[in-house]
Amino acid sequence: MATLFEHENVAGYARVAVERGVDRYPDGLTYAIPPALADLAVGERVTVPLGAADRLTAGYVVELTRSTDLDPKRIKPIKDRDHATRRLPVELLDLARWISGYYCAPLGMTLAAMMPAAVKRQAGLVNKTMVHLLAPPPAGEKPPAKQRRVLEVLAELGPAQHPVEIRQLARLAGLSTTGPIKRLVARNLLGVTTRSSVEAGWVKQAVDTTCPETLTPQQQEIVRSIGDTLVGRFSAHLLFGVTGSGKTEVYIRLIQQVIDAGKVVLMLVPEIALTPQTGGRLIGRFPGRRVAILHSGLTAAQRNQQWTMVVDGTADVVLGARSAVFAPIPDGRLGLIIVDEEHDGSYKQDQVPRYNGRDVAVRRAQLARCPVLLGTATPSLESWHNATIRASYTLHRLRKRAPGLRLPKVTIVDFIEQRKHRRDRRIHLLGPILEGAIGSTLDGGGNVLLLLNRRGYANYIACPDHQCGWLMGCDDCDTMMVYHVARLSHGEPVGGYVQCHHCLTEQRLPATCPLCDRKVTTFGLGTQRVEAELQRKFPELAEGRTMLRVDSDSMHGARDFHDALGRFAAGKIRLLIGTQMISKGLDFPRVRLVGVINADTAINLPDFRAAERTFQLVSQVAGRCGRGTEPGRVIVQTLAPDTPAIRLAAAHDYVTFATGELADRTRCGLPPVTRMARIVCRDKDYERCRRVACTLAGELKQRAAASIRIHGPAPCPIARIAGKHRQQIELLSPTPGLLQDLLTVARNEGLIKAGAAMVVDVDPISML
Ligand code: ADP
Ligand code: ZN
Numbered sequence: 001m002a003t004l005f006e007h008e009n010v011a012g013y014a015r016v017a018v019e020r021g022v023d024r025y026p027d028g029l030t031y032a033i034p035p036a037l038a039d040l041a042v043g044e045r046v047t048v049p050l051g052a053a054d055r056l057t058a059g060y061v062v063e064l065t066r067s068t069d070l071d072p073k074r075i076k077p078i079k080d081r082d083h084a085t086r087r088l089p090v091e092l093l094d095l096a097r098w099i100s101g102y103y104c105a106p107l108g109m110t111l112a113a114m115m116p117a118a119v120k121r122q123a124g125l126v127n128k129t130m131v132h133l134l135a136p137p138p139a140g141e142k143p144p145a146k147q148r149r150v151l152e153v154l155a156e157l158g159p160a161q162h163p164v165e166i167r168q169l170a171r172l173a174g175l176s177t178t179g180p181i182k183r184l185v186a187r188n189l190l191g192v193t194t195r196s197s198v199e200a201g202w203v204k205q206a207v208d209t210t211c212p213e214t215l216t217p218q219q220q221e222i223v224r225s226i227g228d229t230l231v232g233r234f235s236a237h238l239l240f241g242v243t244g245s246g247k248t249e250v251y252i253r254l255i256q257q258v259i260d261a262g263k264v265v266l267m268l269v270p271e272i273a274l275t276p277q278t279g280g281r282l283i284g285r286f287p288g289r290r291v292a293i294l295h296s297g298l299t300a301a302q303r304n305q306q307w308t309m310v311v312d313g314t315a316d317v318v319l320g321a322r323s324a325v326f327a328p329i330p331d332g333r334l335g336l337i338i339v340d341e342e343h344d345g346s347y348k349q350d351q352v353p354r355y356n357g358r359d360v361a362v363r364r365a366q367l368a369r370c371p372v373l374l375g376t377a378t379p380s381l382e383s384w385h386n387a388t389i390r391a392s393y394t395l396h397r398l399r400k401r402a403p404g405l406r407l408p409k410v411t412i413v414d415f416i417e418q419r420k421h422r423r424d425r426r427i428h429l430l431g432p433i434l435e436g437a438i439g440s441t442l443d444g445g446g447n448v449l450l451l452l453n454r455r456g457y458a459n460y461i462a463c464p465d466h467q468c469g470w471l472m473g474c475d476d477c478d479t480m481m482v483y484h485v486a487r488l489s490h491g492e493p494v495g496g497y498v499q500c501h502h503c504l505t506e507q508r509l510p511a512t513c514p515l516c517d518r519k520v521t522t523f524g525l526g527t528q529r530v531e532a533e534l535q536r537k538f539p540e541l542a543e544g545r546t547m548l549r550v551d552s553d554s555m556h557g558a559r560d561f562h563d564a565l566g567r568f569a570a571g572k573i574r575l576l577i578g579t580q581m582i583s584k585g586l587d588f589p590r591v592r593l594v595g596v597i598n599a600d601t602a603i604n605l606p607d608f609r610a611a612e613r614t615f616q617l618v619s620q621v622a623g624r625c626g627r628g629t630e631p632g633r634v635i636v637q638t639l640a641p642d643t644p645a646i647r648l649a650a651a652h653d654y655v656t657f658a659t660g661e662l663a664d665r666t667r668c669g670l671p672p673v674t675r676m677a678r679i680v681c682r683d684k685d686y687e688r689c690r691r692v693a694c695t696l697a698g699e700l701k702q703r704a705a706a707s708i709r710i711h712g713p714a715p716c717p718i719a720r721i722a723g724k725h726r727q728q729i730e731l732l733s734p735t736p737g738l739l740q741d742l743l744t745v746a747r748n749e750g751l752i753k754a755g756a757a758m759v760v761d762v763d764p765i766s767m768l
């Protein structure tokens with residue numbers, strides 16, 4: 001047989017984007033297609049030899065060509081196709097190309113991110129034994145009755161139903177075991193093959209079927225007006241409605257229209273946290289329809305199953321978190337994309353490719369020529385700008401809560417003022433007003449939600465002597481260590497350790513100050529400290545185990561979280577204290593009090609979105625309240641009660657907030673009025689880090705259009721993490737196009753490379 005290197009023995013050429021490394025845009029390496037793979041299609045996953053050592057690497061076919069300009073003798077052949085995985089739809093390949101260009105990510109890594117790991121390794125594959133008829137029994141021979149029945153059943157089944165799975169065949173022949181079939185196989189009358197497949201299985205959910213009798217006139221109008229755009233064309237809509245105003249109901253009606261027309265709906269929700277409820281509601285409202293769910297709380301086998309059902313075109317609705325924006329819906333089937341809570345930061349991926357799921361959704365809708373609907377009670381300034389000043393999105397508003405629901409009354413409490421009224425010297429995180437409200441809410445049968453966006457017990461470990469001034473920092477980061485207690489006993493901390501929240505190293509809590517030997521103290525706040533205080537002030541909560549702390553220390557994975565929310569919804573847990581995990585989208589009718597322990601945790605961060613985040617956090621958590629028939633109450637504790645973000649969130653006044661904030665951003669030339677990219681250089685050696693960053697900034701300045709502003713290099717707000725120094729360069733451009741041009745040039749010249757030493761973040765949302 002001729003070797004595959006001889007070009008006459010080649011069925012064509014393919015551009016393959018390998019999963020690892022190789023960054024050039026547009027990207028792809030040319031390989032020869034051996035005759036055995038002549039039917040290879042674009043979007044297939046393949047293995048190819050890479051580099052001098054021909055190391056086998058997985059990649060994706062992104063283009064097929066009959067000929068090549070390269071010397072055919074030097075082109076390596078594709079080793080094999082991945083027989084187990086389905087090919088990616090062409091719409092996804094186009095999307096990957098865009099992401100690769102826009103977010104400066106290698107195409108192969110982008111495609112690799114589109115296919116879940118569970119799919120690549122075919123988790124949960126079930127091997128089935130399939131049986132078919134080989135030969136009739138020799139003339140004159142009469143097999144035993146059971147074997148005869150098997151042969152009869154097989155003869156009756158039409159050719160379309162061959163081969164038959166062995167247990168199913170036994171059932172059809174009325175047998176309790178597969179023994180008789182196996183004996184026929186042993187006699188060579190039946191043949192056997194194995195077939196591996198992923199068992200289809202719809203994720204089980206608590207199903208909620210409640211359906212309002214009629215839509216409000218506002219809802220009707222929005223459903224009609226967005227419904228009119230379901231015509232095979234791209235359009236973008238922003239649905240701005242206060243929490244509980246019936247946005248989900250609008251989504252459901254639109255989903256109905258799309259699936260009735262035979263198309264598929266893709267719905268994104270920010271985090272796993274939201275999926276149980278939204279999932280239950282969708283499944284409940286579309287009995288007989290197939291809702292595929294893609295989120296991190298599934299087992300690997302389930303994830304593979306759900307993905308396979310989507311790629312096979314079996315699912316009518318696909319619901320999932322950020323990466324579900326890559327759901328492999330067959331080409332031409334996507335009819336509508338919904339992005340719920342579009343403002344949410346968890347849509348941003350913080351690894352290559354550093355995409356924003358919301359923005360990718362808008363692009364995907366453009367490629368698929370369908371509408372995209374972004375919904376939220378607190379629009380991101382990006383979307384607000386698009387819907388108002390730029391008018392590239394259509395704005396739809398739901399101004400009131402759904403019938404029967406009222407917005408909660410929000411009280412701002414001045415923390416310092418409250419402290420003056422305390423007699424004891426102990427630090428209280430629950431001021432008298434909040435403490436009193438918790439007591440009366442619990443007595444009245446209501447549930448309580450408390451938010452503090454900081455985990456641990458205390459975020460400072462210090463020497464009590466101000467003259468000495470020692471504070472425990474992380475050895476490897478320019479940050480403070482945080483004290484976590486091992487457990488609480490009647491509200492008092494027992495044991496514990498200190499942790500760095502950036503590199504996650506842990507150490508023992510030092511007993512004394514390393515400089516002056518005094519006994520150390522801890523201060524500051526954290527969810528554990530609130531929990532301790534609750535145990536002291538409301539011992540019945542601790543004793544009855546009706547209180548739960550929800551943060552990434554107490555919850556190990558999504559299933560824990562589902563479980564906790566389930567118990568809260570059922571009233572077995574009466575009070576939840578947690579980080580922003582609990583502030584999003586949860587919808588519990590029993591919640592009658594929401595307390596924000598400290599609304600200021602984000603306001604002083606060196607980040608131009610600090611005010612926007614604070615507004616969102618306070619509004620969103622307040623929105624968890626009063627979803628039942630009883631009106632709710634919200635208490636926001638703050639050290640800065642006059643901060644506009646806090647004051648306006650309490651007044652449910654987004655428009656005033658957004659207008660002021662947008663004016664500020666315009667004045668400073670910050671997003672969304674401009675586009676930003678942030679490049680962070682990282683190195684263990686400070687001098688080298690600084691040098692690389694300075695050179696890069698210089699080179700970029702030479703190539704940048706005059707209207708692009710380049711700041712830096714300067715140390716990042718956290719100047720060192722995990723032993724690496726960090727220098728940042730910020731690029732601000734009046735248009736995305738100019739920014740793209742600059743980044744593409746820099747990339748092709750090898751100036752910027754995604755990798756350990758450099759992070760390129762386009763439209764960054766974290767500025768630390
Ligand atoms: P959002 O998504 O804006 O937070 P939802 O769609 O979840 O709001 O609606 C909040 C609650 O109001 C839900 O329990 C929903 O069933 C109910 N609801 C929504 N629309 C109506 C309506 N037109 N009439 C009565 N109840 C409604
Ligand atoms: Zn650290």
Ligand code: ZN
Nearest residue numbers: 463468513516
């Ligand atoms: Zn000291």
